[in-house]
Amino acid sequence: MNHYRLFRRAALVGALVLPVLTTGCGLFSQEASQSIDPPQDNTGNATSWEDSAKAAQQGEGTQMTVYFKDRNGKLAPITVLAEIGSEEKWGQKALEMMVDGGPLSNEIPEGFQAVLPQGTQVKGFDVIADQKLAIVDFSKSFTDYNAMDERSLVEAVTWTLTGMEGIEQVQIWVEGEKLDEMPVDGMPLDDTITRAVGINLEAQDGINYSQSTPVTLYFSAVTPNNETYYVPVTRLINRTDNRAKAAIEQLISGPLSSKELEAVMTPDVIVKNVTKKNDIATVELEYSGYEEGQQAPAEMMQAVVLAMTENTGLKKVQIKINGKSNVKDTNNQSYSEPVSRPQHMNAFKS
Known part of the structure; x- marks a missing residue:
């Protein structure tokens, strides 16, 4: 150049x-x-x-800031406007915005797409402040993805949440059970996931x-x-x-x-x-x-x-x-x- x-x-x-x-x-x-x-x-x-x-x-x-996939298949941090109700949690709102075909999909800029499988619901979201740990519990639909998308899914969730104040590590649960590995291609998950997973x-x-x-x-x-x-x-x-x-x-x-x-x-x-x-x-x-x-x-x-x-x-x-x-x-x-x-x-x- x-x-x-x-x-x-x-x-x-x-x-x-x-x-x-x-x-x-x-x-x-x-x-x-x-x-x-x-x-x-x-x-x-x-x-x-x-x-x-x-x-x-x-x-x-x-x-x-939420991580979406661009037209080249790369994850990118995109800043969007979101209205947060008094009872809503920032992390949960961000994850809901990442659901393919979800109610907030119209907020995604042209050229980008959501990475969480269609129909995914965030059933629970909590932050343990003294551990800077976010625990997110997804519905069963979270497991309905292609093997080739598994790593991107983990990266997008982790980097979105750890970009927020007070969160440095993440645990992923499905239907009330903590995942030790991803369900489709078996990507191992440590007890907690950090940005060390890469992107x-x-x-x-x-x-x-x-x-x-x-x-x-x-x-x-x-x-x-x-x-x-x-x-x-x-x-x-x-x-x-x-x-x-x-x-x-x-x-x-x-x-x-x-x-x-x-x-x-x-x-x-x-x-x-x-x-x-x-x-x-x-x-x-x-x-x-x-x-x-x-x-x-x-x-x-x-x-x-x-x-x-x-x-x-x-x-x-x-x-x-x-x-x-x-x-x-x-x-x-x-x-x-x-x-x-x-x-x-x-x-x-x-």
């Missing part, structure tokens, strides 16, 4: 808004930065936090699975309406002790299949160093195509933040290019201070 194309496409990306977190006050209030990204109005422009709050109060819904799993050629390290990366794809969105991929690579640095190097290498996913970085970017201190991951890049004062591709910067927070578990990321941190991207987002991972992404215009 040449520089012009990457910069041009990056300017189109409005999927993420990264709040700057500094010591003391940040760009957004603490409440806002931990809440939701500004939604898009029908012109594609971000509305204010105040407008977002008013919309929710007026019953227009609140943002929620959209792939492997480098010739990889020895027993001698590999998983890294989760974010590449881009395009909807039928020509809107760009991020797709997470867990790639197995040769074993490494520096998973964070390896993840950025794999971002630079790009997707294994250019037919389904597109690169977010150009090959001339070099990872000089990755360090971790005080809950901040610092990524130092050398980029021959970048000059100080120029806007860096938003798509690249955002993908680095996503990959670093996913692979390190840290909350904030500082990015330096050619030794400088006074960087703004093509969405006019400043990276002069560490930025946090957004809670929601891939919000499409209505």
